[in-house]
Amino acid sequence: MRKKLYRLDRAGLSSLFDVLKQEGYLVYGPTLCDHAIQWLPLSSLDDLPAGWTTSTAPATYRLLRDSAGSLFHYWTGPDSLKKVLHPARACITHAERDNGSFRIWNETPQPVKRAFFGTRACDLAAVTALDRVLLQDRFEDDIYKANRAAAFFVAVHCTSSAPTCFCASTGTGPQARSCFDIALHERSPQEYLAEPGSASGSAALEKLAAPLAPPEWAKELAESCTHAAAAQQRRIDLNTAPVVISLNFDHPRWDHVAKRCLSCGNCTSVCPTCFCVNFEDHTSLDLQQAERLRLWDSCFSQNFTYIHGGSIRLSPKSRYRHWLSHKLARWQEQFGTSGCVGCGRCIAWCPAGIDITEEIAALQTTTHAAAMTGVSNHGN
Amino acid sequence: MSSKNAKPRVAVFKFASCDGCQLSLIDAEDQLLAISGAIDIAYFPEASRRMAKGPYDIALIEGSITTHHDADVIQQVRRQSKTLISIGACATAGGIQALRNWKDVSEYVRLVYAKPDFISTLKMSTPIAEHVPVDMELRGCPINKEQLVEVISATLAGRKPNLPTYSVCIECKRRSNVCLMVACGTACLGPVTQAGCGGLCPSMGRGCYGCFGPMESSNAPGLAERFRILGVPQADIERSFRTFNAWAWQFRKVSEEVHPQ
Ligand code: SF4
Ligand code: SF4
Ligand code: SF4
Numbered sequence: 220m221r222k223k224l225y226r227l228d229r230a231g232l233s234s235l236f237d238v239l240k241q242e243g244y245l246v247y248g249p250t251l252c253d254h255a256i257q258w259l260p261l262s263s264l265d266d267l268p269a270g271w272t273t274s275t276a277p278a279t280y281r282l283l284r285d286s287a288g289s290l291f292h293y294w295t296g297p298d299s300l301k302k303v304l305h306p307a308r309a310c311i312t313h314a315e316r317d318n319g320s321f322r323i324w325n326e327t328p329q330p331v332k333r334a335f336f337g338t339r340a341c342d343l344a345a346v347t348a349l350d351r352v353l354l355q356d357r358f359e360d361d362i363y364k365a366n367r368a369a370a371f372f373v374a375v376h377c378t379s380s381a382p383t384c385f386c387a388s389t390g391t392g393p394q395a396r397s398c399f400d401i402a403l404h405e406r407s408p409q410e411y412l413a414e415p416g417s418a419s420g421s422a423a424l425e426k427l428a429a430p431l432a433p434p435e436w437a438k439e440l441a442e443s444c445t446h447a448a449a450a451q452q453r454r455i456d457l458n459t460a461p462v463v464i465s466l467n468f469d470h471p472r473w474d475h476v477a478k479r480c481l482s483c484g485n486c487t488s489v490c491p492t493c494f495c496v497n498f499e500d501h502t503s504l505d506l507q508q509a510e511r512l513r514l515w516d517s518c519f520s521q522n523f524t525y526i527h528g529g530s531i532r533l534s535p536k537s538r539y540r541h542w543l544s545h546k547l548a549r550w551q552e553q554f555g556t557s558g559c560v561g562c563g564r565c566i567a568w569c570p571a572g573i574d575i576t577e578e579i580a581a582l583q584t585t586t587h588a589a590a591m592t593g594v595s596n597h598g599n
Numbered sequence: 600m601s602s603k604n605a606k607p608r609v610a611v612f613k614f615a616s617c618d619g620c621q622l623s624l625i626d627a628e629d630q631l632l633a634i635s636g637a638i639d640i641a642y643f644p645e646a647s648r649r650m651a652k653g654p655y656d657i658a659l660i661e662g663s664i665t666t667h668h669d670a671d672v673i674q675q676v677r678r679q680s681k682t683l684i685s686i687g688a689c690a691t692a693g694g695i696q697a698l699r700n701w702k703d704v705s706e707y708v709r710l711v712y713a714k715p716d717f718i719s720t721l722k723m724s725t726p727i728a729e730h731v732p733v734d735m736e737l738r739g740c741p742i743n744k745e746q747l748v749e750v751i752s753a754t755l756a757g758r759k760p761n762l763p764t765y766s767v768c769i770e771c772k773r774r775s776n777v778c779l780m781v782a783c784g785t786a787c788l789g790p791v792t793q794a795g796c797g798g799l800c801p802s803m804g805r806g807c808y809g810c811f812g813p814m815e816s817s818n819a820p821g822l823a824e825r826f827r828i829l830g831v832p833q834a835d836i837e838r839s840f841r842t843f844n845a846w847a848w849q850f851r852k853v854s855e856e857v858h859p860q
C-alpha cells in the first residue's frame with residue numbers, strides 16, 4: 220500500500236507542532252542561540268531560524284541571512300541529538316550511609332516525551348548508529364533507552380548541502396529514508412510535503428486533516444535530493460577506508476596531522492555518533508553521601524586509555540589515528556555500520572580545521588601512488 | 600592522618616602571590632562549615648589567628664618562590680608536611696611574576712624601590728615543584744573552589760580526586776557552549792589549556808585566557824599557528840601565552856618561538 224503524502228501550508232505546519240504539544244511532547248528544534256543554530260526546546264515554530272542560513276568550512280561556521288525566508292535552509296550545527304538522547308553529564312548511582320549501614324541505589328531515568336522537529340538524514344543515521352551501540356549490543360544503556368523510546372522525529376530532507384556535508388558518500392543522506400516518524404520537504408517557506416514514517420507519525424498527520432499532496436511532489440523531492448547529493452564537495456570511500464587504514468599504520472600523514480591536531484576533543488564532542496563516557500565518583504565532605512557521575516569522554520584525552528601503569532596512547536598521533544580508524548574502519552567490524560554519517564561537524568568545529576575527508580584521502584592517494592611506484596620501480 | 604580518628608591537620612602557606620587562591624578556601628562558604636568540621640585548620644594566617652606548629656597532614660601552598668627566604672621556608676614546610684599540594688598558577692607555574700624571568704630583575708628593583716639596597720630577591724620566580732617534591736597540583740588563577748573541595752573530600756575519603764588534565768574544550772562542549780574560535784573567529788586558549796574552570800570565559804563569550812596552564816598534551820605551536828591564520832598579530836600571540844602560566848614550559852617555549860625578533 221502506498222503511503223499517504225500530505226500537503227501542509229505554514230499554518231498546517233504549526234498545527235503539526237500543536238498536535239505534538241497536545242500529545243505531551245516537549246518539542247525540540249533548531250533555533251538561534253549564541254552565534255549558532257542549536258537544538259533547543261521550542262515554544263512555537265516562530266522559534267525556528269526563519270530567514271537564516273549557515274556557511275561552514277574547516278574550523279569555520281557563520282550565520283548568514285537568507286533572503287528566501289526558508290525555515291530549514293541550514294545544515295548541521297554545533298550540537299546534535301546526542302546531547303539530549305545521550306547526555307553529556309548524568310548522575311547514575313547514589314550511595315548513602317544510613318545509621319551504621321549503607322544504602323546504594325541507581326538513578327532511574329525519567330522518560331520525557333520529546334519530539335525533534337527538523338532532524339536531518341545524517342542525524343537520523345546517527346541515531347540508528349547509537350541504537351546499534353547503546354541498545355543492540357551486549358548491554359543496554361538505560362538513559363539512552365528511556366530517551367530513545369520516548370522520542371519522535373520530524374525529519375527534514377536536505378535539498379541542498381553545506382560544503383562540509385558528505386552524506387551522499389556515506390549513504391546516509393541527503394534524503395531521509397528511515398528512522399523518522401514524519402518527514403518534511405520544504406518546497407517553499409509556505410508549502411511543505413509531509414510523509415509519515417511510522418504509525419504514530421501517520422496518526423499525527425491524520426489529525427491535521429490536511430489535503431493530500433500531488434503524487435509528483437515525491438518525484439520532485441527525490442530529484443532535488445539527487446541533485447544535492449551530486450553537488451556535494453566532499454566524500455569518503457567507506458568501502459576502501461578499512462583497507463587503506465590497515466595498510467597505512469606508519470604513514471607519514473599521521474605525523475602531519477599530529478602537528479596540527481590539538482588533542483582538544485572537539486571532534487568527538489560534536490560527532491553525533493561518538494558515544495564514549497567516563498565515570499567519576501564523588502563523595503561529600505562529611506563522608507555520608509556519594510554519587511557516580513557519567514560524563515562524555517574523548518579518545519583524545521590521555522586518561523582514555525589509562526590502565527594499570529599508565530596510558531596506552533600517549534602521543535596525539537596515536538590518538539588521531541585511533542579516532543579515524545575507529546570511525547571509518549573498526550566500527551564496521553564492531554557494529555556492522557560506519558561510525559561516520561557524513562554530517563561534517565568534526566570538520567567545521569575542529570578549531571585546527573582538520574578535515575576527516577582530506578586525511579583519509581591523503582592516505583588513499585599515496586597508497587595508490589605507492590602501489591604504482593612499486594610497479595614502475597620493478598626492475599630498477 | 601595522624602591517628603585513626605583525629606581530623607587531618609591542614610596548613611595553608613603563602614609565598615609570592617595575590618592571596619586569591621587562599622581566598623577560594625574562605626569563599627567556599629556553603630561548604631566551609633563542613634570543611635571546618637572535617638579538618639583541623641592548624642595554620643592559616645589569612646583566616647585564623649591560630650598558628651599551630653607542624654607536622655601537618657596536608658599543606659596547601661600558594662605562591663611562587665621569589666626570595667632566598669622563601670626558598671628556605673619551603674624546605675621547612677616540606678619537612679613538616681605529609682601531603683604537599685601547590686595551589687594556583689603562582690605555585691604551579693611561577694605566576695604572572697615569572698615575566699621577570701625574561702628580564703633583568705635588578706633593573707625592576709632599581710625602578711620601583713627608593714632604596715634598592717634593602718631588596719634581596721631571586722633572579723627568577725619559580726614554581727614550588729622546582730624546589731621540593733610536590734604531591735599534587737591544583738591549577739588555576741585563581742583555583743576553582745570546587746576543585747579544592749574535591750581534593751579535600753577525596754583526601755578524607757581516601758580516594759583519588761577527580762582532577763581532569765584534558766582540555767577546556769571538553770568542559771565547554773559538555774556545557775553545550777558554541778565554540779568561539781569557530782563561530783566568531785575569537786582567539787581562545789581552550790584547546791591547549793587544562794580543564795578545571797568549567798569553561799568559564801567561553802561561557803561568557805570570551806576566549807579562554809589559559810588560567811589553568813597547559814593541558815596534558817598541549818600543542819601550543821599548533822594553536823599559535825591557528826591564531827596566525829585568524830589574523831592575530833604576532834605580538835598578541837606571544838602575549839596570549841605570557842600571562843599567569845607564562846613559565847610553564849609549553850607556553851614558555853611557544854611564546855619564545857613566536858617572539859618578534
Ligand atoms: S582533530 Fe581537531 S577537534 Fe579533533 S582533537 Fe584534533 S584539533 Fe581537536
Ligand atoms: S566523524 Fe565527523 S563527519 Fe563523521 S559523523 Fe562524526 S562528526 Fe560527522
Ligand atoms: S550531511 Fe547530508 S543529511 Fe546531513 S545536513 Fe548535510 S546534506 Fe543534510
